[in-house]
Amino acid sequence: xxxxxxxxxxxxxxxxxxxxxxxxxxxxxxxxxxxxxxxxxxxxxxxxxxxxxxxxxxxxxxxxxxxxxxxxxxxxxxxxxxxxxxxxxxxxxxxxxxxxxxxxxxxxxxxxxxxxxxxxxxxxxxxxxxxxxxxxxxxxxxxxxxxxxxxxxxxxxxxxxxxxxxxxxxxxxxxxxxxxxxxxxxxxxxxxxxxxxxxxxxxxxxxxxxxxxxxxxxxxxxxxxxxxxxxxxxxxxxxxxxxxxxxxxxxxxxxxxxxxxxxxxxxxxxxxxxxxxxxxxxxxxxxxxxxxxxxxxxxxxxxxxxxxxxxxxxxxxx
Amino acid sequence: xxxxxxxxxxxxxxxxxxxxxxxxxxxxxxxxxxxxxxxxxxxxxxxxxxxxxxxxxxxxxxxxxxxxxxxxxxxxxxxxxxxxxxxxxxxxxxxxxxxxxxxxxxxxxxxxxxxxxxxxx
Numbered sequence: 018x019x020x021x022x023x024x025x026x027x028x029x030x031x032x033x034x035x036x037x038x039x040x041x042x043x044x045x046x047x048x049x050x051x052x053x054x055x056x057x058x059x060x061x062x063x064x065x066x067x068x069x070x071x072x073x074x075x076x077x078x079x080x081x082x083x084x085x086x087x088x089x090x091x092x093x094x095x096x097x098x099x100x101x102x103x104x105x106x107x108x109x110x111x112x113x114x115x116x117x118x119x120x121x122x123x124x125x126x127x128x129x130x131x132x133x134x135x136x137x138x139x140x141x142x143x144x145x146x147x148x149x150x151x152x153x154x155x156x157x158x159x160x161x162x163x164x165x166x167x168x169x170x171x172x173x174x175x176x177x178x179x180x181x182x183x184x185x186x187x188x189x190x191x192x193x194x195x196x197x198x199x200x201x202x203x204x205x206x207x208x209x210x211x212x213x214x215x216x217x218x219x220x221x222x223x224x225x226x227x228x229x230x231x232x233x234x235x236x237x238x239x240x241x242x243x244x245x246x247x248x249x250x251x252x253x254x255x256x257x258x259x260x261x262x263x264x265x266x267x268x269x270x271x272x273x274x275x276x277x278x279x280x281x282x283x284x285x286x287x288x289x290x291x292x293x294x295x296x297x298x299x300x301x302x303x304x305x306x307x308x309x310x311x312x313x314x315x316x317x318x319x320x321x322x323x324x325x326x327x328x329x330x331x332x333x334x335x
Numbered sequence: 336x337x338x339x340x341x342x343x344x345x346x347x348x349x350x351x352x353x354x355x356x357x358x359x360x361x362x363x364x365x366x367x368x369x370x371x372x373x374x375x376x377x378x379x380x381x382x383x384x385x386x387x388x389x390x391x392x393x394x395x396x397x398x399x400x401x402x403x404x405x406x407x408x409x410x411x412x413x414x415x416x417x418x419x420x421x422x423x424x425x426x427x428x429x430x431x432x433x434x435x436x437x438x439x440x441x442x443x444x445x446x447x448x449x450x451x452x453x454x455x456x
Binding site: 161164165221222229230233234236237240241243244245247248331332333334335 | 345346347348350351354390415418419420421422426429430434435436437438439440441443446447450
């Protein structure tokens with residue numbers, strides 16, 4: 018795993034003369050470009066939970082009218098995703114009618130990709146995440162997953178940035194993270210049946226596992242990661258911010274949507290646990306949303322005195 | 336037989352710890368939070384060791400221990416905290432309440448079984 022964060026962008030551009038330039042730009046700017054057939058666009062947008070932005074060509078679609086209609090539909094379906102318009106003539110939205118302009122966050126041309134760089138920096142990579150933090154979260158989570166899913170091996174993908182607000186719709190947990198340098202939430206999302214299968218195969222209950230067992234296990238995984246995060250990066254609760262500002266979280270089950278009241282890009286991790294015996298897998302999405310406070314310049318890893326360290330699971334007698 | 340009370344709001348942890356201890360021949364009761372743990376302590380004088388989480392709804396583990404020592408006047412029961420917490424201030428509060436030890440989760444039963452047996456005898 019590298020420390021460099023990436024982000025997935027959906028590229029809606031059928032121009033052969035520009036697509037190679039865009040591909041090169043993606044390679045050089047830690048973006049993973051995804052393409053989709055036009056007839057599958059809306060279903061992909063409904064199901065894809067980890068996008069950072071959409072690169073949209075002014076010539077995409079069969080006509081200018083269809084182009085405008087597609088952009089509007091995307092914006093209506095996923096207003097949190099920045100849509101960046103590629104034009105042939107000028108990197109501006111000024112000459113586009115207001116009713117159409119509002120769906121785009123900016124414009125660029127392939128003659129000058131600096132404009133796209135600025136937009137990507139502003140909308141996707143606007144928050145600095147210290148490498149030690151990103152690496153540490155992966156390490157903590159892998160240790161926790163190994164302790165709770167003893168018969169499975171865990172792999173993880175390169176951490177990434179999303180602006181999506183779509184939730185899985187199956188089971189997820191939320192826990193607040195409070196410190197002097199960060200305030201927000203950690204969210205874990207997974208699929209119920211995959212965990213039920215593992216509990217039935219390896220659990221120690223005589224009866225079949227049910228959704229409450231899944232809830233409890235996900236809760237404990239969340240608790241363990243939270244505890245390890247706190248011990249490694251936050252220290253005593255007294256160091257937490259004096260500010261007790263809160264904002265409402267909105268969960269819309271019908272649209273599988275969650276809002277933390279902030280438009281900040283979110284730090285995400287994706288883990289896959291595999292049962293080597295059956296080949297079955299559990300996918301776990303982990304998302305950090307520092308919506309209330311984020312001052313990475315004050316980030317520090319707690320430097321424990323080696324003599325005070327106690328391994329997890331070991332009994333420290335008083 | 337002396338009894339061990341396992342207090343944790345997570346049924347995953349309660350089951351894991353209780354099943355391990357039962358499988359090792361120990362008598363085990365469980366409680367779902369500090370309030371429930373306090374009630375079980377009032378009702379069952381046979382409990383000799385408590386293994387408790389710290390962060391729980393309704394009543395946290397350290398408050399439960401302080402009430403056992405204070406309200407119930409029980410200075411004899413041994414207490415081990417099993418928790419994700421490892422902050423020095425939490426441990427100091429636990430020491431002041433007379434707990435015997437601290438385990439940072441996850442639970443590794445084999446490493447602590449003999450101590451648990453001694454403390455529950």
